[in-house]
Amino acid sequence: MLDMTPPGIAERSALTINPAKTCQPIGALYAALGIHECLPHSHGSQGCCAYHRSHLTRHYKEPVMAATSSFTEGTAVFGGGANLRQAIKNIFQIYKPRVVAVHTTCLSETIGDDLSTLIAKAKDDGLIPEGSFVIHTNTPSYVGSHVTGFSNMTRSMVNYFAEPAKQKKGQINVIPGFVEPSDMRHIKMLLNEMGVKAVVFPDTSDVLDAPQTGSHRFYPKGGVTVEALKSTGSSKKTIAMGSFASEAAAQALMVKADVPYDLIDLPIGIAATDRFMQSLMDITGKEPSERILDDRGRLVDMMTDNQQYFYGKKVAVFGDPDHVISMTEFLVSMDMIPIHILTGTPGKRFEQRIREILKDVAPDARVKAAGDLFELHQWIKAEPVDLLMGNTYGKHIARAEDVPFVRFGFPILDRVGHSYFPVVGYRGAMHLMEKILGVLLDRKDRDAAEENFELIM
Amino acid sequence: MYDETDDKTRASDTKEFIEDISKAYPTKVARKRLQHMIGVNSLEKQKIDANVRTIPGIITQRGCCYAGCKGVVIGPIVDMIHIVHGPIGCSYYAWLTRRNQGRARSDGKNYLQYCFSTDIQEDNIVFGGEKKLKAAIEEAYNIFKPKAISVHATCPVGLIGDDVVKVSKEMSEKLGINIFGFSCEGYKGVSQSAGHHLANNGLFKNVVGMDDTEEEGFTVNILGEYNIGGDAWEIERIFNKAGIKVISKFSGDGSYDEIAKSHTAKLNIIQCHRSINYMAEMMETKFGIPWIKINFIGIKSMSKSLRKIARFFDDPNLSERIEKIITEEEVEAENAIAPYRERLNGRTAAIFVGGSRAHHYQDIFKDLGMKVIAAGYEFAHRDDYEGRDVISDIKVDADSRNIEQLYVEPDPARFRLRISPERYEQLKKEKFLSYYEGMIGEMESGSLVIDDISHHELEKIIEIYKPDIICSGIKDKYLIEKWGIPSKQLHNYDYGGPFAGYRGAVNFAKDIDMRVNSRVWSYITPPWKGTPIINAEFAA
Ligand code: SF4
Ligand code: SF4
Numbered sequence: 001m002l003d004m005t006p007p008g009i010a011e012r013s014a015l016t017i018n019p020a021k022t023c024q025p026i027g028a029l030y031a032a033l034g035i036h037e038c039l040p041h042s043h044g045s046q047g048c049c050a051y052h053r054s055h056l057t058r059h060y061k062e063p064v065m066a067a068t069s070s071f072t073e074g075t076a077v078f079g080g081g082a083n084l085r086q087a088i089k090n091i092f093q094i095y096k097p098r099v100v101a102v103h104t105t106c107l108s109e110t111i112g113d114d115l116s117t118l119i120a121k122a123k124d125d126g127l128i129p130e131g132s133f134v135i136h137t138n139t140p141s142y143v144g145s146h147v148t149g150f151s152n153m154t155r156s157m158v159n160y161f162a163e164p165a166k167q168k169k170g171q172i173n174v175i176p177g178f179v180e181p182s183d184m185r186h187i188k189m190l191l192n193e194m195g196v197k198a199v200v201f202p203d204t205s206d207v208l209d210a211p212q213t214g215s216h217r218f219y220p221k222g223g224v225t226v227e228a229l230k231s232t233g234s235s236k237k238t239i240a241m242g243s244f245a246s247e248a249a250a251q252a253l254m255v256k257a258d259v260p261y262d263l264i265d266l267p268i269g270i271a272a273t274d275r276f277m278q279s280l281m282d283i284t285g286k287e288p289s290e291r292i293l294d295d296r297g298r299l300v301d302m303m304t305d306n307q308q309y310f311y312g313k314k315v316a317v318f319g320d321p322d323h324v325i326s327m328t329e330f331l332v333s334m335d336m337i338p339i340h341i342l343t344g345t346p347g348k349r350f351e352q353r354i355r356e357i358l359k360d361v362a363p364d365a366r367v368k369a370a371g372d373l374f375e376l377h378q379w380i381k382a383e384p385v386d387l388l389m390g391n392t393y394g395k396h397i398a399r400a401e402d403v404p405f406v407r408f409g410f411p412i413l414d415r416v417g418h419s420y421f422p423v424v425g426y427r428g429a430m431h432l433m434e435k436i437l438g439v440l441l442d443r444k445d446r447d448a449a450e451e452n453f454e455l456i457m
Numbered sequence: 458m459y460d461e462t463d464d465k466t467r468a469s470d471t472k473e474f475i476e477d478i479s480k481a482y483p484t485k486v487a488r489k490r491l492q493h494m495i496g497v498n499s500l501e502k503q504k505i506d507a508n509v510r511t512i513p514g515i516i517t518q519r520g521c522c523y524a525g526c527k528g529v530v531i532g533p534i535v536d537m538i539h540i541v542h543g544p545i546g547c548s549y550y551a552w553l554t555r556r557n558q559g560r561a562r563s564d565g566k567n568y569l570q571y572c573f574s575t576d577i578q579e580d581n582i583v584f585g586g587e588k589k590l591k592a593a594i595e596e597a598y599n600i601f602k603p604k605a606i607s608v609h610a611t612c613p614v615g616l617i618g619d620d621v622v623k624v625s626k627e628m629s630e631k632l633g634i635n636i637f638g639f640s641c642e643g644y645k646g647v648s649q650s651a652g653h654h655l656a657n658n659g660l661f662k663n664v665v666g667m668d669d670t671e672e673e674g675f676t677v678n679i680l681g682e683y684n685i686g687g688d689a690w691e692i693e694r695i696f697n698k699a700g701i702k703v704i705s706k707f708s709g710d711g712s713y714d715e716i717a718k719s720h721t722a723k724l725n726i727i728q729c730h731r732s733i734n735y736m737a738e739m740m741e742t743k744f745g746i747p748w749i750k751i752n753f754i755g756i757k758s759m760s761k762s763l764r765k766i767a768r769f770f771d772d773p774n775l776s777e778r779i780e781k782i783i784t785e786e787e788v789e790a791e792n793a794i795a796p797y798r799e800r801l802n803g804r805t806a807a808i809f810v811g812g813s814r815a816h817h818y819q820d821i822f823k824d825l826g827m828k829v830i831a832a833g834y835e836f837a838h839r840d841d842y843e844g845r846d847v848i849s850d851i852k853v854d855a856d857s858r859n860i861e862q863l864y865v866e867p868d869p870a871r872f873r874l875r876i877s878p879e880r881y882e883q884l885k886k887e888k889f890l891s892y893y894e895g896m897i898g899e900m901e902s903g904s905l906v907i908d909d910i911s912h913h914e915l916e917k918i919i920e921i922y923k924p925d926i927i928c929s930g931i932k933d934k935y936l937i938e939k940w941g942i943p944s945k946q947l948h949n950y951d952y953g954g955p956f957a958g959y960r961g962a963v964n965f966a967k968d969i970d971m972r973v974n975s976r977v978w979s980y981i982t983p984p985w986k987g988t989p990i991i992n993a994e995f996a997a
């Protein structure tokens with residue numbers, strides 16, 4: 001497995017090997033699916049769209065619909081305006097969406113298609129039916145990563161729909177970030193439990209975890225509605241989860257509609273969830289319900305009961321920045337020592353936050369934004385770990401170095417569960433702990449001498 | 458008894474269905490899509506439109522030129538480094554996502570698990586990315602010391618004018634290994650197909666013919682076999698038994714060194730016609746290697762293909778060995794599939810994949826007693842549907858004209874017709890050599906053929922025909938299953954395989970049975986639906 005990777009750390013400036021990120025449009029496509037009755041549209045050649053749909057499908061195990069402008073060489077030379085017009089016309093007649101959410105690809109970005117103008121023109125020419133919308137975002141993949149694309153599309157929801165209002169309503173906005181449908185569902189449940197009225201956007205629950213009923217709904221019942229998005233401008237406040245995926249939209253809402261925002265980490269792990277609860281307490285003036293407190297109590301119980309199995313274990317974590325930040329903090333809260341932490345998404349804030357979290361625990365940890373998995377693998381070769389956490393692509397490193405592996409983040413192509421079982425909130429933390437403990441003890445059992453193979457713990 | 462009128466009525470039913478499908482479309486779209494659909498009528502020679510642009514805004518299964526070049530043909534070559542020059546996504550999505558299995562040869566080199574990209578950034582778009590590409594090639598060379606490197610261009614780098622072919626050549630001279638580039642930007646052509654063509658050209662120009670070491674015996678190349686789930690290895694198992702030697706595979710489990718001497722083989726056998734017929738034709742012209750179209754999917758097909766190879770070599774010992782193998786293997790496979798066949802007999806299937814597979818799997822469904830009611834390709838050309846007779850009347854449109862066409866001539870030193878000229882001509886006349894009859898000929902009257910099927914058309918098929926299984930790719934899989942119909946991925950087999958050869962046929966039978974006859978589908982409708990059983994004891 002990965003036998004060609006040399007042990008000495010190789011200096012590279014130009015070559016990426018085994019990326020820990022992918023390109024913007026896939027994030028934009030995912031975010032767009034979180035709008036009710038929305039058909040994402042990829043403005044570029046059809047290959048990008050095919051890849052993005054395939055990949056999201058592999059992760060969510062659900063139909064992922066999206067149309068494409070199907071550029072050919074001629075389009076690449078003369079611009080994609082005509083293709084987009086044709087596409088808009090066909091889409092509204094055939095698929096009847098409420099919203100078409102267009103994202104660009106590297107090609108249309110490089111050509112410089114001006115989508116605002118193209119869309120405005122299509123509207124003037126009557127190609128967009130009354131009450132329906134075409135929105136867009138720019139997602140050149142030579143900037144940022146899939147997380148940036150998610151963030152850009154989420155911000156576009158604000159730019160296109162949020163309506164400023166002097167009179168604020170008794171509701172808040174929650175931007176949950178690039179998380180699973182299960183996580184969004186759980187966040188809504190917590191808000192509900194706290195008695196908070198909120199617009200959660202994007203919201204892919206009930207879209208990418210639709211039940212099997214024997215007939216397919218082209219637009220499943222979930223997703224944030226256009227009306228709800230319009231009302232985000234009249235909310236009292238926004239809670240943005242994760243600076244990489246969610247801050248841009250929160251900021252746009254502040255600028256456009258004067259809605260202040262709290263930026264918090266993704267509520268993964270105990271401390272980050274506590275902070276989420278604190279922001280809800282600040283808003284409502286109420287303490288968490290007994291049910292939530294009991295969940296917290298059970299999580300702490302699980303942590304104190306099992307602390308000895310986690311203590312001092314060295315961990316390597318990679319994935320999307322917002323996820324990895326919270327996960328690193330959670331690992332520390334369990335007395336584990338994250339020593340290799342990497343994301344593929346560029347951004348200074350990542351390294352700063354991780355350093356902050358690790359300053360007393362692992363000041364010498366290797367930390368890197370805009371890194372790749374080849375580098376992570378070489379770090380692990382140089383200093384082995386007891387556990388690796390990250391997306392499916394970590395499985396090769398785990399096998400090559402014989403390290404217990406917990407799948408976490410995006411994408412998970414070879415297992416199920418992530419879209420059904422949340423990792424956010426206290427229950428999510430319990431679920432994560434159970435997974436980690438499982439692989440650590442499986443390893444202990446596997447390596448134990450016959451006479452040390454124990455029934456009880 | 459065969460009744461001609463039956464065929465006619467069935468064909469007119471499908472006509473009605475096709476017209477109904479197209480009602481949802483704007484007039485112009487409907488007019489175009491109607492050219493891509495036919496109700497098969499075995500009494501007529503039928504024409505279908507293919508390899509033309511997908512209409513913008515239509516939800517399609519198709520991918521791009523780059524996917525065909527790097528993703529399908531070049532990527533599976535095990536012992537080369539394949540660098541993608543472009544933003545990160547293109548490289549990332551072609552990383553281990555096709556299940557092309559491959560093993561290192563004796564030199565231990567295997568790069569299949571790696572993904573190499575220049576991950577170009579905004580300043581490269583503005584100022585050009587060639588410098589970064591050169592540095593990336595050099596870094597790859599320094600770290601891995603590969604024997605050869607391929608470089609693939611994606612949409613934006615083509616647009617800004619980075620010349621991957623030139624840079625590769627330059628770096629090849631500098632580093633002293635074979636490095637060659639593919640201008641396979643995604644916008645070229647109208648589908649993956651353009652990329653297959655470019656990939657063939659590139660391999661032919663840069664690798665084929667580099668090593669003249671010739672091997673004795675019944676030597677063949679397997680063309681258009683991508684070793685999904687280990688298909689090629691099952692084929693090779695049988696070949697080994699027969700004493701047929703595979704010089705090289707294009708390109709599943711492919712090896713650079715083996716491809717370099719592929720021009721020494723005596724026969725080319727083509728599995729996926731669409732992706733690789735170019736290679737077969739060029740090798741035939743330049744080196745005199747004849748080609749035959751075979752099909753390794755299905756018990757009968759496998760045997761038929763082996764017999765075809767035997768006929769080509771025309772050697773009594775080989776023929777005898779092959780007959781023996783057929784007898785042995787067929788009995789074993791037939792016995793193994795018998796219980797499945799019993800449960801599958803009379804069921805219906807639809808197949809929408811690739812540029813050849815929707816044809817390959819026709820026979821195996823027949824082996825299982827099943828009927829293919831509809832089929833079509835994602836990126837085929839008319840000859841894949843109608844047979845090679847139509848090639849001469851396919852007009853070259855603007856999109857195809859942009860794909861480089863190599864003009865190949867016989868190599869004066871190395872051209873050698875492998876069989877006597879008379880026999881060669883005779884076999885060609887009989888359409889034994891250099892011939893492919895296309896998919897339509899395999900299908901029954903009243904079945905449907907749909908090219909570049911759209912999402913809407915697929916849903917209509919589900920609604921009206923309710924096939925017992927639909928074979929497709931990942932983008933359609935869960936959509937189909939949401940309708941309560943099992944789906945089998947024929948691009949990557951859902952972690953299964955091999956499906957080729959005798960043992961593959963048994964695997965396939967098992968897989969189809971386990972999907973079609975699974976009890977899970979019976980739980981979709983809750984038991985109380987229709988007859989509610991509510992014992993409302995505690996109701997107020
Ligand atoms: S061209 Fe750009 S948008 Fe398309 S797959 Fe490649 S990186 Fe992603
Ligand atoms: S038709 Fe099938 S084998 Fe040929 S390239 Fe397509 S998926 Fe591959």
